[in-house]
Amino acid sequence: MLAAKTVKAEGAWWAWTSYDGVRFYVSEMSMELSRERGSPVLKVGYYNYQGTLQQYNHWVQLPDGEWQRCSF
Numbered sequence: 001m002l003a004a005k006t007v008k009a010e011g012a013w014w015a016w017t018s019y020d021g022v023r024f025y026v027s028e029m030s031m032e033l034s035r036e037r038g039s040p041v042l043k044v045g046y047y048n049y050q051g052t053l054q055q056y057n058h059w060v061q062l063p064d065g066e067w068q069r070c071s072f
Contacts, residue, residue, distance in 0.1 A: 012026070013025065026045050027043065027045075029042060030058070041059070041060050042060075043058055044059055058071070
């Protein structure tokens with residue numbers, strides 16, 4: 001369900017199994033924050049195997065191409 005919702009919103013998702021269950025991440029570009037920062041900004045969410053949001057972060061691309069987690 002989360003994967004289909006993410007695709008419809010033109011985001012991306014990835015998942016894999018780990019020792020403690022499934023890891024499921026979704027991401028989408030934040031156009032508003034990207035314009036504000038002058039650099040690409042991704043919104044990334046981590047969900048557990050039940051589909052409950054566990055963590056949510058923003059990542060900004062630095063001038064050297066690296067990505068850094070940030071707080072707004």
